[in-house]
Amino acid sequence: MPKGWPMDGEQDCRTVEIEALAEAGVEDTVSRKPIGEFENAKTFNDGTSVQVKATVYPLYIDKVKRRWKERHERKRRWFSPKGTAKALKQPGLEDLLLDLKNNPRKNRSLLAIAAA
Template sequence: MKARLLLHDLPKAARQPVLRQSSALCFRIKHGRPKVLLVTTRKSRRWIIPKGWLIPGLSPQETALQEAWEEAGVSGRINGARLGQFLHHKHHSDRPPSLCLVDVFPVHVSTVSQEYPEKTERWRKWFSPKKAALKVDSHELAELLRDFKPYSH
């Protein structure tokens, strides 16, 4: 499990309440090589993995699967334990940013749908893990992507 930046390492002035999110590192194997799915954020069109707030009544793993469906139109199964975590600043239009600790779960994709809830709000694209790591802004998420091995967890 990887968590590169520990909360107690932050300067006191930077500390704020930490909220939890769950995310799906969606992957498939194509020609013997892993491909991971990135989606864009709704507003700034930055590349990320599907993620969101924990859903009441669902486990973090089930939340990750739900986010994968809503944001990327994919279904699959969690392939092993949590891969790791990364910190993320969630920006809001009506209040200061929130610091989020995001759990990352590997999702082996079995179905890709052409119709899904956020189709008109996001783009999705498959990348090699190394290319995906170059597309995301988070250094911690990039490291998880670079180190991703689909059958090692």
């Protein structure tokens, strides 16, 4: 699940597009409306951590690239919402994704992307 820090001068939904391309090699259409938020501890390489609030935006993948910027640092894998939640081990995200899986029509952001 591509993640990143806010970027100066960019809307959060645009940051999602940039991160998805760099981290997973996917070109996509991202909703401007988030599907939710969750909090978790971001741990740095030096072992320190900080509590952060992450905003989650749905995206529709238009193209999957064979080569992408971080391909030597990351392995691209596909998961179901439940599998994503378990792999990332972030309880707040797990709740958000399981709710999305169980109630997909409840989220207007996803309906807007599906209709596009």
